[in-house]
Amino acid sequence: MNSKQLLVAAGSLGLLSVALGAFGAHALKDLLSQYGRSDTFELGVRYQMYHALVLLFLGLDKSRQHGRSALLFLVGIFLFSGSLYFLSLTNSTALVLITPIGGTFLIAAWASVIITFLKSDKA
Numbered sequence: 001m002n003s004k005q006l007l008v009a010a011g012s013l014g015l016l017s018v019a020l021g022a023f024g025a026h027a028l029k030d031l032l033s034q035y036g037r038s039d040t041f042e043l044g045v046r047y048q049m050y051h052a053l054v055l056l057f058l059g060l061d062k063s064r065q066h067g068r069s070a071l072l073f074l075v076g077i078f079l080f081s082g083s084l085y086f087l088s089l090t091n092s093t094a095l096v097l098i099t100p101i102g103g104t105f106l107i108a109a110w111a112s113v114i115i116t117f118l119k120s121d122k123a
Helices: 003-025 029-035 038-060 067-090 098-119
Strands: none
Touching: 003 029, 003 038, 003 067, 029 038, 029 067, 038 067, 038 098, 067 098
16 A cells, blocks of 8 residues: 555545544434434444544555555454444444454554564654
């Protein structure tokens, strides 16, 4: 994944995070309250935004290769936040085991970032 693709992905995920947050707070408020899943939905939005920002910073770092980290972050966001959105909107626990797998991908992505920085000759 090159820097431009990473920046586009980061911007898209950030935009989607704001849109989902607003949609959840207004249009989906009754449904999320009915299921008692407002906090769950908000957690998905929050983690999506945190990691969209990380992808943005990685995309701006032209001195390092972050393709593996970016891919791990993207999969982690999709699985972690996606499974929380599914749970929040359907109240179905069918994908509940996907959430920790997504979290594991996010942890692996952070580890990959650390390894990339440690291997770098740049300060």
